[in-house]
Amino acid sequence: MSAEIQASRHEATLILTLSNPGAKNALHPDMFAAAVEALSTAERDDSIRAVILTGADNFFCAGGNLNHLLEHRAMSKVDQGDAVDSLRSWIDAIRDCPKPVIAAIEGAAAGAGFSLALACDLIVAGNYAKFAMSYVRVGLTPDGGASWFLTQSLPRQLATEILIEGKAIPAQRLYDLGLINKMVPDGTTLDVALKWADELAELSSNAVERTKSLIRDAKDHSLSQHFELEKFNFVESLNHRDAQEGIHAFLEKRKPHYK
Known part of the structure; x- marks a missing residue:
């Protein structure tokens, strides 16, 4: 099966599921345009009142595919930059979507997957979910707005620790820091996010x-x-x-x- 964004509806909520079987839902170029189009559809459709971003198979997203990044080294720097802009377009679409976007995180959100979660308006995470900005551990620097989101939300020292150490961070710590809204038992994040979305749908x-x-x-x-x-x-x-x-x-x- 190929990497894709699976779109489904639950009453007034659009559910976008990251799916890349066998690769822990790592991001793939095929996902970017589909995600942007789905969010654009949500913006135009008055019957959609909220959006949930989640991952298939009890795992949110492992971030970028390192094999693809190695292949990018053979591209021109302009083309490499265009690939980075594809992720930015997705992040911008989340931020610009007028409907609330809720991230439902199971397993882990790493690298660009963490960036996608941070771009969302609200985050629901499983008790044992982990988050990692591990770019530095493979000699890279953050993308997807990660360094902006973290430095806007946290004291400089904490943002520096997360971005430069690149170690996995348990959901509990991010919850204590205010970056996660709700921590719930593993396997229930989508249900909790849907209930929250239903409540938001009742508002103006x-x-x-x-x-x-x-x-x-x-x-x-x-x-x-x-x-x-x-x-x-x-x-x-x-x-x-x-x-x-x-x-x-x-x-x-x-x-x-x-x-």
Whole structure:
């Protein structure tokens, strides 16, 4: 069987499963465009309220295929850079998708697989899952935004330890550092992620999408600039049908029903 992105639906949730049998779901060029297209479809489809990224066979992703990377050494540096940009396109698609993207991690997320997890909005991990930025151990440097995500989220010393040592890190430590939202028994991450996605689907899609954009853009602006963005989104939301339903439901002490 070849490497692929398997797409399926569970009610209002799109599930994207990394599948590369026999290679611990290592990334393959065939996956990149398919993942970007699937996320683009999710963005356009109003019936999709959340996306889950997971791996087949109780393993998230072993990262890049080292044999393929050796083959890349025979390519021009321009072509090598284009290959790196393919991963960036996938990371950008996760970040730019207006719907919440939840990573459901079983087994391990290594290298670019760790980068994909960090790009997601929320992370559910199995109790014994492991994470590794092991680029340095094969003489490489991070890609997929890994060094940006970690230095934005952690003190410099901790980010340096993770990126330069390249050792496997247990899920518990990342949970304690705030990088993982939920730790659950192994084998249950997808079920927990689906339940979470179902809960998110009951919220105002307009409010969720606008809030995700505010979170994504916050670190690119000064507080003054961000106040302006918040003002714009608040006013737009106030005049959206969801606000009318949400406010009335709260005052009437009932559950809101968003379209």
